[in-house]
Amino acid sequence: MKINESEHIKINEAKWDKWAATVDGKSKRYDYLRSVQMSVIALMDLKDNISILDIGCGTGFALGQVAKRVNGKGLFTGIDLSEKMIEKAKENFKGKENFQFLKANAEKIPLENNRYDIILCTNSFHHYLHQDNALKEMYRLLKPGGNLFLVDPTVDNWLIRVISRSRHLFGRDKVTFNTSKEFGQLMTAAGFKYLEPQKIVYHQKVQIGKKLMS
Numbered sequence: 291m292k293i294n295e296s297e298h299i300k301i302n303e304a305k306w307d308k309w310a311a312t313v314d315g316k317s318k319r320y321d322y323l324r325s326v327q328m329s330v331i332a333l334m335d336l337k338d339n340i341s342i343l344d345i346g347c348g349t350g351f352a353l354g355q356v357a358k359r360v361n362g363k364g365l366f367t368g369i370d371l372s373e374k375m376i377e378k379a380k381e382n383f384k385g386k387e388n389f390q391f392l393k394a395n396a397e398k399i400p401l402e403n404n405r406y407d408i409i410l411c412t413n414s415f416h417h418y419l420h421q422d423n424a425l426k427e428m429y430r431l432l433k434p435g436g437n438l439f440l441v442d443p444t445v446d447n448w449l450i451r452v453i454s455r456s457r458h459l460f461g462r463d464k465v466t467f468n469t470s471k472e473f474g475q476l477m478t479a480a481g482f483k484y485l486e487p488q489k490i491v492y493h494q495k496v497q498i499g500k501k502l503m504s
């Protein structure tokens with residue numbers, strides 16, 4: 291599917307702004323997303339005063355869960371393309387000064403270099419038009435020694451391959467799914483040491499990249 295950048299952004303902003311109205315409620319789809327987030331958080335080595343950035347954070351659920359595990363101590367930052375998601379996230383964490391939420395495209399994030407111990411990105415990456423640029427941003431923002439935890443449907447799985455093909459044929463928005471091998475190549479090209487992906491819930495895998503100490 292051919293699409294220009296501004297059209298892609300416009301379609302995605304409208305789509306996710308619409309989702310924002312219901313995403314904090316109960317539904318099978320949202321329960322699924324929450325359980326993926328919980329299972330990847332369970333793999334993290336979390337300590338008080340951690341700094342974590344969630345890219346494509348939605349309304350901030352994952353950051354809230356991480357904060358509970360570190361006694362609320364740390365820096366919890368979320369960025370999302372959708373203005374409405376960010377508005378809701380700000381509302382959800384009102385009065386908590388160590389939570390910050392910004393509307394931004396994952397491909398160009400207005401935050402300083404080497405700032406985060408952990409970067410999380412769940413079920414958002416296949417919506418990025420230039421995935422290589424998003425990974426370069428993730429690498430730039432991580433502290434040396436920090437880890438990226440990226441969960442996205444991989445086309446290692448036949449069901450995701452079928453969904454991916456039908457999305458290409460019938461979807462309005464452009465999505466790009468990768469195999470784990472392609473994730474390895476993309477992450478390595480962005481500078482990461484690519485670690486073995488780990489299986490989490492519902493046939494999903496977490497792709498882990500480490501920014502090595504220089």
Ligand SMILES: C[S@@+](CC[C@H](N)C(=O)[O-])C[C@H]1O[C@@H](n2cnc3c(N)ncnc32)[C@H](O)[C@@H]1O
Nearest residue numbers: 306323346348370371372395396412413414417
């Ligand atoms: C399916 S939701 C997943 C939200 C959350 N990460 C989760 O696991 O529940 C995808 C999210 O990615 C965000 N998103 C899509 N394209 C983006 C982009 N280019 N930059 C930043 N966020 C983006 C959407 O606004 C939406 O909040």
